[in-house]
Amino acid sequence: MTPSDTFQLDKATLVAQSTHRMDRQFQDSAYSLRQKLALTCRILFDNGHDSGLAGQITGRTDVPGKFYTQQLGLGFDEITEDNLLLVDEDLNVLEGDGMPNPANRFHSWVYRARPDVNCIIHTHAVHTAALGMLEQPLIVSHMDNCVLYDDVAFVAKWPGIPVGNEEGEFIAGALGSKRALLLSHHGLLIAGSTVEEACVLAIAFERAARMQLLASGAGTIQPIDPALGAEAHNWVLRPKRNTIAFEYYARRSLKNARNADCLRPAP
Numbered sequence: 001m002t003p004s005d006t007f008q009l010d011k012a013t014l015v016a017q018s019t020h021r022m023d024r025q026f027q028d029s030a031y032s033l034r035q036k037l038a039l040t041c042r043i044l045f046d047n048g049h050d051s052g053l054a055g056q057i058t059g060r061t062d063v064p065g066k067f068y069t070q071q072l073g074l075g076f077d078e079i080t081e082d083n084l085l086l087v088d089e090d091l092n093v094l095e096g097d098g099m100p101n102p103a104n105r106f107h108s109w110v111y112r113a114r115p116d117v118n119c120i121i122h123t124h125a126v127h128t129a130a131l132g133m134l135e136q137p138l139i140v141s142h143m144d145n146c147v148l149y150d151d152v153a154f155v156a157k158w159p160g161i162p163v164g165n166e167e168g169e170f171i172a173g174a175l176g177s178k179r180a181l182l183l184s185h186h187g188l189l190i191a192g193s194t195v196e197e198a199c200v201l202a203i204a205f206e207r208a209a210r211m212q213l214l215a216s217g218a219g220t221i222q223p224i225d226p227a228l229g230a231e232a233h234n235w236v237l238r239p240k241r242n243t244i245a246f247e248y249y250a251r252r253s254l255k256n257a258r259n260a261d262c263l264r265p266a267p
Contacts, residue, residue, distance in 0.1 A: 015235065022240050029196060029243050031250070033059050034081040035263055036195040037068055037119075040202075041079035042259045043249045044123060047203050048210075050076060051124035055187070056100075058107045059195055060118040065089045067111065071098035080262050102163045109168030110175060110191055117191040119198040124187040127210035132184040138208055141221050145208035146232035147201060149224075153178040158185035180205055194239065196246035203249070 006014065031039065037059045049055065055076065058069045068084045070076075086095035089108035093099065107120045131138065137154040140146060155174050159167050171189065175181045180201055181189040188205050192198025215221050235241075253259050 019238070022238075022244075026240055026244055029247060032081070033061065033195065034068060034084050036199075036246075037070075037084060038079050038081045038262050039246075039250045039253065040121070040195055040199045041070060041076040042253045042256075042262050043199055044121070044202060045076040046253050046256065046259075047249075048127070048206055049123040049125040049202065051126075051129075051187075053101075055123035056104050056107065056120075057122075057198075058104060058111075058120045060111060061086070066094065067107070069100045069104055069107075071096070072101045073098065077258065081264055103161070105165065106162040106168035106171045109165070109172040110189075113172040114175075114177075114191060116193055119190075119192045119195040121190040121192070121198045121202045122187060123202065123206075125202075125206040125209070127213055128182065128188045128206050129186075130213060131209045132182060132186055135184045136212075138180075138182050138205070139212050139221050139223075140208060140229065141215075141224050142208070142211060143232055145204055145211065146224075146229050147204045147236045148180055148208060149229040149233040150226075151178050151233065151237075152180040152182060152205075155181065155183045158183065194242065196242040197237070197239070199249065200242050200245045 029036065037057055041057060053073065053075060056069060058067045060067045065088050066086060068086055070079045071083055071085055074083065084096060085093050085098060085100055087093055087100050089111065091100050091102070091104055110117060110120055135156050138148070138152045140149045153175050159170050162168065162171060171181070175189065175191060179191055183189065188202065190198045190201045190205065192201060212221065254262070
């Protein structure tokens with residue numbers, strides 16, 4: 001087929017061709033699970049998710065009931081692949097020094113309810129938190145944010161600190177089968193099939209919240225066509241695209257000198 005022949009193809013065929021080419025062109029990430037988690041912490045910090053010691057990230061391991069998380073007392077900008085903790089679902093430390101955030105209990109509930117989830121991110125990103133203060137659900141009305149289209153659950157009333165089993169069961173139930181959750185007066189939760197997916201969704205969530213606050217201050221946000229929103233969601237939210245985006249965010253963060261300690265030096 002010559003380049004000009006593609007002008008006769010329909011959209012579905014062009015999408016399929018692009019997907020196939022993308023899958024062949026790009027490799028899976030070479031980073032380990034611990035490296036991906038540490039990088040995601042730095043990426044989130046660099047993209048407006050900093051809230052002191054609030055927020056957690058966990059990554060499910062290949063061993064049932066065990067996951068990595070960061071130490072309580074360290075900010076996202078201090079997480080490295082070497083200071084992560086390996087814990088069980090009761091939050092007992094199996095490897096590493098320190099203790100996990102007690103709020104990680106709700107992560108255990110989500111992992112039990114969702115076998116498809118392998119990474120959970122919870123942050124109090126400022127624009128998301130501001131939206132939650134208004135008790136307004138996230139509105140996805142822009143192409144860039146369609147990675148979240150029809151994939152965000154909403155809790156209008158704050159259930160309290162997520163340290164008890166009651167909150168864990170409530171949050172897991174509120175999330176349902178969605179990949180994201182907005183907790184009013186609290187923050188966001190992302191439940192991704194991979195670290196890369198969770199990272200991309202967390203960045204998109206905070207950006208969408210910021211755009212919503214900006215747009216609503218100027219007028220009434222207009223909805224997008226549901227079919228087109230679903231199409232964009234499925235086009236963007238593909239494993240290879242998530243990997244490509246994650247690798248970009250990682251390169252960008254690693255260019256920052258303060259993130260030089262994130263990864264163990266190569267031998």
